[in-house]
Amino acid sequence: MTAKKRAGLIRDKLTELYPSVKCALNFTKPHELLIATRLSAQCTDKRVNEVTPALFARFPDIDSFAAASIDEVAEYIRSCGLFKTKAADIVNMCVMLKNEYGGVIPDTVEELVKLPGVGRKTANLIVGELYGKPAIVCDTHVIRLSTRLGLTDGTKDAVKAEKQLSLILEPADSMDFCHRLVWHGRLCCTSRKPDCDACVLSGLCLFSKQSEKDK
Numbered sequence: 001m002t003a004k005k006r007a008g009l010i011r012d013k014l015t016e017l018y019p020s021v022k023c024a025l026n027f028t029k030p031h032e033l034l035i036a037t038r039l040s041a042q043c044t045d046k047r048v049n050e051v052t053p054a055l056f057a058r059f060p061d062i063d064s065f066a067a068a069s070i071d072e073v074a075e076y077i078r079s080c081g082l083f084k085t086k087a088a089d090i091v092n093m094c095v096m097l098k099n100e101y102g103g104v105i106p107d108t109v110e111e112l113v114k115l116p117g118v119g120r121k122t123a124n125l126i127v128g129e130l131y132g133k134p135a136i137v138c139d140t141h142v143i144r145l146s147t148r149l150g151l152t153d154g155t156k157d158a159v160k161a162e163k164q165l166s167l168i169l170e171p172a173d174s175m176d177f178c179h180r181l182v183w184h185g186r187l188c189c190t191s192r193k194p195d196c197d198a199c200v201l202s203g204l205c206l207f208s209k210q211s212e213k214d215k
Contacts, residue, residue, distance in 0.1 A: 003151055004168040006204055010149060011173055013200050014180040021179040023129050026052065030105045030130050031062050031097070034115075035090050037122045043080045051077055062103045065094035089117025107131045121158055128178075134171035136162045137178045141185030148189065148207035 024045040027033040032052065039048045055076040059065045065073070074087035093115040097103055105126060106112050112123035121137055128135030136142075138158040142165075146152040152164045169177055188195050194207070202208040 006149065007151055007168045009204055010201055011177055013204070014177070014184060017200055018180045018183050021176055021183060023125070023179065024182070025049065031065070031094070032056055033129060034093070034105060034118070034122070034126055035065070037125055038089055038117050039077055039080045039086055041086070042082060047080060051080055062094045062097050065091060066098045086117070092116040093118065105130060107133070120162065124162070128175035134174050136165050136169065136174050138162045138165070139182060141182045142178050144191060145181045145185050145189050148194070148205055149201065150206035
């Protein structure tokens, strides 16, 4: 079976299992998603969602973040890890958004990655979630499951994984496909102990088949 055909069958099963999917990060304004995604690096979405209400109440828009003290922002996000670096990125990205983009979040990956602290994972999430464009968000769950399912060659490099997935995923489905992989990675195909016996994808999963052989 080709990887593209396997991806289509996996998509169908995941769509049935998770019919309604959305980004796990809470936000009400475009810049809030950008900031929350930056905070999520090496941090759980749950923790980010606990931190951002107070942060966004104190700094309600791009202008207020751009004028903020990095040290004050850092205090609000201390529990997210790497808080000093993230605080500097948040303030500096908002300065750049205000001065160079008129306070509007760019709608292309190429422009978004020019912002401080924004890599391709964040940029793809923004263009997919905010602007509805085809996007492949390669976080740790997507990379892990793609390897186990045989959709990628086992690379842990997010850029390489994105390129490989782009060859087999339908553009219109790619964003939701990634969201569903994330949810499945959290609820079933965990990093340390995947529940292959309960997994709807076990018949399509190379990792599951190999595990059965090894028993």
